[in-house]
C-alpha cells in the first residue's frame with residue numbers, strides 16, 4: 001500500500017536524505033507537500049521529480065519565481081508562513097519536520113493539531129515549546145517519532161522497555177570538529193562547519209562545534225523520554241558509531257549502533273514499527289577497530305551546562321536559550337562575532353531575560369522567542 005509523506009524543509013540536508021529514501025522506495029511512498037524557505041530552484045526541481053500536490057516557499061518574495069518554475073506541472077504553488085501551516089495540516093501518513101530553527105515550530109504545531117504522525121528532526125521546535133508541544137501531542141492524539149540520531153537510538157533502545165525501569169539515558173556526542181582545537185577565538189565558519197562524521201546544514205554544524213547541539217538534545221530528550229533530567233547524561237564518543245544508550249535498573253545497557261548517515265534514523269521513522277531497506281553498508285566493527293569515550297569538557301564548551309540550567313529552570317528558559325543561540329550562530333556565520341562569543345551571548349541573554357510565566361500556548365512561546373531574539377541582537381550590537 002502506498003503511504004504519503006509531506007516534508008517541511010525539503011531542500012535541506014534532512015529533507016534531501018528523506019527524499020533519497022522516498023526515491024529508492026517509490027512504489028511504497030508518494031509525496032503530499034514539499035516546503036522550503038527561499039531555495040526556489042531546488043524546491044521546484046524536487047517538486048517536478050516527486051510530484052507533490054503542493055510546494056510552498058516560506059519567503060513570499062519568491063512566490064512568483066516558484067509559480068513560474070512550476071508552470072505546466074499541475075503542482076499548486078503557495079508562499080508565506082500561513083501556507084507552511086496549511087501544508088502541514090494536509091492529510092498525510094507521515095510529516096517530516098526538517099525546518100531548521102524555531103521557524104519550524106508553528107507548522108509542527110499545525111501538524112500536531114491534526115493528530116498527524118510527525119517525524120521530528122526540528123529539535124529547536126520541541127526545545128522552545130517543551131510542554132506546550134507535548135501537551136498538544138497528547139490532546140490531539142498525534143505521534144512524535146524522533147529523527148535526531150541520538151533520540152532515535154534511545155527510542156529504539158526503549159522498544160519493549162518501560163521508562164520506569166530506566167536507570168539512565170546516555171546521549172553520545174562526537175565532540176565536533178573543534179574538540180582538540182586550542183584557540184577557539186580564531187575559529188572560522190569554514191572550520192566550525194567541517195564536521196568530522198556528519199554532513200549537515202550549517203546551523204546544526206556550528207551547534208555541534210559549540211556543543212549547543214548536545215545541549216538542545218538534552219532538553220529534547222527530557223521532553224521525549226521523561227525520566228528526570230538527572231538521569232540524562234552526555235558522553236563524548238568521537239567515532240559516532242554508538243548513537244546513544246539506555247541503561248536499565250537490572251544493569252543492562254542497550255545501545256544502537258550504525259553509520260553516521262541520517263538515512264538510518266529517518267528510515268526507522270518512516271517504516272516504524274517495521275524496518276525498510278537503505279543503501280547502508282553492513283557495520284564493520286573490525287574495520288572501525290576502536291570506540292572511545294570521554295567526559296565532556298564544560299569549561300571550554302559550556303553549552304551543555306547552560307542547556308542543563310535552562311532545562312532545570314524550565315518554563316520559558318529553554319526557548320530563550322534556543323533563540324539566543326540561533327541569533328549568535330547566524331552572527332558567527334555572517335562573520336560578525338567570534339566563535340567563542342556564542343556561549344557568552346547565550347549566557348548573557350539567559351541571565352538578563354525577564355522570564356515571563358510558563359508559556360501555555362504557541363503564541364506565548366513565539367512571544368518569548370521573539371523577545372529573546374531582540375535581546376540577543378542588542379547584546380550583539382554591544383559586543
Ligand code: NDP
Pocket residue numbers: 008009010011012013014015035036037038039040058097098099100101103104121122123124147148149198199200201202203204262
Ligand atoms: P538545513 O539548513 O540543511 O535545511 C533547513 C531547511 O529548512 C531548508 O529546507 C530551508 O529552506 C528550510 N528553512 C530554513 N529557514 C526557514 C524558515 N525561516 N522558514 C521555513 N523554512 C526554512 O538544515 P538541516 O537539514 O541540517 O536541519 C534541519 C533540522 O533537523 C534542524 O533542526 C537540525 O537541528 C535537525 N537535524 C539535522 C540533522 C542533519 O544531519 N542535518 C541531524 C539531526 C537533526 P531553504 O533551503 O530554502 O533555505
